[in-house]
Structures are given as C-alpha cells and as structure tokens.
Amino acid sequence: MSGRFVLALALGATVLAPLVAPTYHVLLMLPFMAYAVALLGLNLLFGYTGLVSFGHALFLGVGAYTGAFLTSVFNVRSMETILAAAAALGALVAAPVGALCVRYVKIYFGMLTLAFGMVFYTFVLKFYRLTGGDEGMPFLRPALVGRSLEDLPKTDYLVGPYYYYSLAVLVLATLVMWRIVRSPFGLCLKTIRDNPTKAETLGIGVARYRWCAFVISAVYAAVGGALLGPPTGNVDPTLAYWTQSGNIVFMTLLGGFASFFGPVLGAFVFIYLQDWVMSVVPFWRLIFGAILAAIVIVAPGGLAGFWVRRPPVEASSP
Amino acid sequence: MTAHVVNVVLSGVFHASILFLVSAGLQVVFGVQKIFNLACGSFYALGAYVGVSAVGWYLEAGGPPALFIAPLAVAGLAVGAVGVVVERGLLRFVYDRDETFQLLLTFAIVLMMEDAIRLTWGTSPRSTSGLYLTYGRVGVLGTTVPVYNLIVIGASLAIALLIGGLLTRTAFGRIIRASADNREMAEALGVDMRRLYATVFALGTALGTLGGALVIPATVAMSEMGIELIVEAFAVVVIGGLGSMRGALVGALVVGVLRSIAISVYPELEMLLIYLIVIAVLVLRPRGLFGGPRA
Numbered sequence A: 001m002s003g004r005f006v007l008a009l010a011l012g013a014t015v016l017a018p019l020v021a022p023t024y025h026v027l028l029m030l031p032f033m034a035y036a037v038a039l040l041g042l043n044l045l046f047g048y049t050g051l052v053s054f055g056h057a058l059f060l061g062v063g064a065y066t067g068a069f070l071t072s073v074f075n076v077r078s079m080e081t082i083l084a085a086a087a088a089l090g091a092l093v094a095a096p097v098g099a100l101c102v103r104y105v106k107i108y109f110g111m112l113t114l115a116f117g118m119v120f121y122t123f124v125l126k127f128y129r130l131t132g133g134d135e136g137m138p139f140l141r142p143a144l145v146g147r148s149l150e151d152l153p154k155t156d157y158l159v160g161p162y163y164y165y166s167l168a169v170l171v172l173a174t175l176v177m178w179r180i181v182r183s184p185f186g187l188c189l190k191t192i193r194d195n196p197t198k199a200e201t202l203g204i205g206v207a208r209y210r211w212c213a214f215v216i217s218a219v220y221a222a223v224g225g226a227l228l229g230p231p232t233g234n235v236d237p238t239l240a241y242w243t244q245s246g247n248i249v250f251m252t253l254l255g256g257f258a259s260f261f262g263p264v265l266g267a268f269v270f271i272y273l274q275d276w277v278m279s280v281v282p283f284w285r286l287i288f289g290a291i292l293a294a295i296v297i298v299a300p301g302g303l304a305g306f307w308v309r310r311p312p313v314e315a316s317s318p
Numbered sequence B: 001m002t003a004h005v006v007n008v009v010l011s012g013v014f015h016a017s018i019l020f021l022v023s024a025g026l027q028v029v030f031g032v033q034k035i036f037n038l039a040c041g042s043f044y045a046l047g048a049y050v051g052v053s054a055v056g057w058y059l060e061a062g063g064p065p066a067l068f069i070a071p072l073a074v075a076g077l078a079v080g081a082v083g084v085v086v087e088r089g090l091l092r093f094v095y096d097r098d099e100t101f102q103l104l105l106t107f108a109i110v111l112m113m114e115d116a117i118r119l120t121w122g123t124s125p126r127s128t129s130g131l132y133l134t135y136g137r138v139g140v141l142g143t144t145v146p147v148y149n150l151i152v153i154g155a156s157l158a159i160a161l162l163i164g165g166l167l168t169r170t171a172f173g174r175i176i177r178a179s180a181d182n183r184e185m186a187e188a189l190g191v192d193m194r195r196l197y198a199t200v201f202a203l204g205t206a207l208g209t210l211g212g213a214l215v216i217p218a219t220v221a222m223s224e225m226g227i228e229l230i231v232e233a234f235a236v237v238v239i240g241g242l243g244s245m246r247g248a249l250v251g252a253l254v255v256g257v258l259r260s261i262a263i264s265v266y267p268e269l270e271m272l273l274i275y276l277i278v279i280a281v282l283v284l285r286p287r288g289l290f291g292g293p294r295a
Helices: A003-020 A023-048 A057-072 A079-101 A106-126 A154-182 A184-194 A196-201 A206-232 A242-255 A262-280 A284-298 A302-307 B002-033 B040-060 B069-089 B099-121 B147-169 B171-181 B183-188 B193-218 B225-240 B245-265 B267-284
Strands: B137-140 B143-146
Touching: A003 A023, A003 A154, A023 A154, A023 A184, A023 A206, A023 A242, A023 A262, A057 A079, A057 A106, A057 A206, A057 A242, A079 A106, A079 A206, A079 B267, A106 A242, A106 B099, A106 B225, A106 B267, A154 A184, A154 A206, A184 A196, A184 A206, A196 A206, A242 A262, A242 A284, A242 A302, A242 B099, A242 B225, A262 A284, A262 A302, A284 B099, B002 B040, B002 B143, B002 B147, B002 B171, B002 B193, B002 B225, B002 B245, B040 B069, B040 B099, B040 B193, B040 B225, B069 B147, B069 B193, B099 B225, B137 B147, B143 B147, B147 B171, B147 B193, B147 B245, B171 B183, B171 B193, B183 B193, B225 B245, B225 B267, B245 B267
Parallel strands: none
Antiparallel strands: B137 B143
C-alpha cells in the first residue's frame, strides 16, 4: 500500500466519521486533532532538529489560556481571531525563551525548557485572581468563520461545525509543515540534527535555525492548545504541567519521530488507547508507562517504525 | 521578629534536608550513569508510603511509639532495593542510547510507579497520625520547633558526611569517581560495570526512598507527591550543578530556605521564584555552582 493511498483513506475516514461513527468516538477526535497540530510542531524540533523539549506544555497552555481570556474576559468569540492571537502570543513567548534554550542541546535544553514550562505553570496556578488558579478558566463557545452557532446544542456543535473546523486547521497545519520540512530550511534543520559541526562549517547559522524551529513549533503548540479549549469548555493549569510535556513527547515517540505522520498517528493511538484502557482499568498510567518503556527499549522508531524501514537498534551494555 | 525569622529558616532547612537526600540520589546516578532520573521523585513517594505502612505495622505489633523512627528509617532504606530491579530490568538496556531515550524511560517509570502506588495504597492520603510530636518541641532562639525536625536535619547532615567520606576515603568511592570520570578506562582496569551500576542505582534509590520515609511524620503521603518533588529536586541539582554532591547540599539549602521565605512573605511567589533562579543559573552558569568542567 502506498503512503499516499493510506493518507487519502485516513482523511476520507476522518471526513465521514461524524456521519457514521458513534458520537462518543467522534468527540474523542477533537483532542486528537488538537494534539496532532501541536505534535506536528513538536516534531519539527524533536524529529527534524534533534532537540527534545520537556516544556512544550507551556505553549499548549499559552494557546489555551489565550482562548480562555479572549472569550471569557474580552468577549472576543471569533475562533479565527483566537487562533491568530494564540499563534502570535506563542511566537512572542517563544522568541525570548527559544533564544535562551537553543544555546544548549540535549539534557540542558530539556532542563531549560522544563524550567520555563514550570514557570508558566506556577504562574497560572498561583495568580488565581487572574487565571482562576487550579479551577481554571471557562473557554466560551467560539464563533466559527463569523457564525455564532450559540443556539446549537453543545454536542451538535462539537461533532458538526467544530469537528470540521478542527479538521480544516489540522489539514492546513499539515500542508504548511509539509512545505516547511521539504524546504531548504527543513533540510538545513536535518543537517543540524545529524551533524551540527558540519552544518556550521557549511555556513548554516545553527543557533538561528534552531531558534526558528523552536518558534515555529511553539506556534503550532499554541494553536493546538487553543483548539483543545472548546471541547471541554474549560482550561486549567494541568495542561501546562511538566507531565503533560512528557505526555506529548510520549505521543511523538509512540507514533514515531522519524516519520512525518508518525506523531499524528501517535496522538491518535494515544487518545483512543487511553480512553479504552481507562474504560477497562482505572490505572492507565501503569499500562502506558509499560508501553513507553517497551517502545524506548525495543522499538525506538515507534509505530511508524514497523511500517517504514526499521531504525537499527544499537546493542546495549553493560 | 527574630523568632519568626528563625522559624522560617528552620522550616526551610528541614525541607532542604529532605530535598538533599533525594537530590543526592539523583546526583550519584547522574554522576556515574549519566542518566537524569526523573523517577527519583517516584522513589521518594514510594519511600513515604512504605514508611507509613512500616510504622503502622510496628505500632500494631506493640512497638514503643518513641522508637518509631527506627522502623521508618529501616523501611525507607530497605525499599531502595527496588532500584536494583529497575536498573537490571529496564535501565541497563539504554546505557548506549541517546539521552532523550534514557530520559523518556525514566518518565515511563514515573508513570508506572504513580499507578503502582495507587494500586497498592489506594488514592486517599496516608499519614502516621500523631507521631510527629512524639519527641515534643524544643525552644530555639525564641521559637519552638518539633524535635523531629531537628532529628531529620541532623540525620541528613550525617548522611551527607557519610556520602562524602564514602566517595573520598574508601576504595568503593574511588571506583565510583573513576567510573564517573572515564567509564571505559575504569572498565579496562577491571571494574565490573554491571555490578557498579546496579549498586550505584540502588544507592541513589535508597537515598530517595529514605527521604520519603523521613518526611512522612511531618506531612501526608499522596500519590502526586513524587511528580511534585521531582521538579524541586530538579531545581536543586541545576542550581548546585549536575553530578556534584556539594552542589546538592548547597542547592537544597538554597531551594528549601528560599521557598520557605517566599511562602511566608509572598506565597504566590513560592515556586515561581525557584524556577526563575533555575533559569538564571542555567543561562549564566549552566554547570551550576559546583558543576565540573564537563558539560
């Protein structure tokens, strides 16, 4: 089966899902699509640039809180405005944070991003007069493409207009990201990942490229974060906690960071598997932890790794 | 005024002595195995729950309450054996991998341990009711402090000295330091890395579980306590410098006391202040205050 055929099949199924699938499963598609957008961005940093952020929940939080503030404080209801504002704020926050973080690689990069993520988390948690603290903030129903849709029952709104809206954002985000990774810019990122010294010798401004990748990935995460708000109608600080950053890296690895669509697949499997496991036993973390450990040890290529060529698993010692 | 300051500082130092134990465990593992162990917070939580259970059994068996600290410490240390299982069962497969995968594997352990604790002890908080003040309180510079706090501070200092002695004055300590410096060379000189790694990881785990056990009379055991503590321990090792024992001691004091001051002056600032310091340290001096020359 060619990749293109599978992709067309997946897209077709996603378009038709609200017509045939049970409402419950259609509703689960909403967080999936939101995470998929965020993960496309995260993987530009992880898979393509070789930097693993342990603080990307920060940008999910920035996006989600932007939407919550705009709808419930400023009464701005247009989803387009919300997404644009989330993207802009994500970039605005990411610019200085990224400038500091990309000076380091590997474990130090991970630690610095984790620290920034926790700064944001403690901020929204502690300044409850502004953010509602651990109870969070309401994310009121946004208007889509200028139509208010206030009179629709919540479920009809979510499985109807909002579903297709999210899908459109995901498709658009995918197309843009596809262009980015295929562009000379994307190729430079891969060069930097594989050999930063050589990249520098070839005249690629390593730090600047890493910074650009960081900001783009933050914009994607902020947009994904904003999309997460309407289905629950509420935004709370757990979205920005460090374990959430760990979870999205987990999703990326589950799907396969070495492949373009791997993270999207990872988000899909994570959300549905989590839902299914939770319906059987209440201890989903135990099972997911075991899955993550198994992936790290025996299948670092993730699910996509079984399908595409399998990356060599190095021998380990001692 | 003095009394208030002393009170704030002493409660900070108490917290710091617990933080030091967990961070020391993180440091010794990072120093030798080069793995940043996110699960050290989970070991701390495990130690806390085991401590609660051990003290419970001890009292049921009719042990004198005044000696509760003995079963507590023994249980805390003994459960460190879990470290050997984790190291031999999971970590040893990833020593040659990218740091990212090592970090993610420890994250997997965090997820598993959190639910393993919930499965074993349930979701409601556990505590050793009423034992905290068994030893009474004592007046210090115009304020009163639970004697238990002073015991823990003393024990933590003693452990710091013991570790320092172990690392600098014994053959085993020399082997640890040599392996931290140059694994291949140490291996070529005949050090059994498999055993060393298992031992070091068990030592790191035992420090974490002991920290959890010792904190428990003063607080309650909750399943989230691990993932909350790891970010504090993380702050400690960044401020002190990754891999350095002296750094863990100083970092723990900085984080513990500052947090205590922030809580009493402006509670909203609490951890925010700590993370801002962490960022400042990472940006200005990424190796931390006591970090070695290797990044």
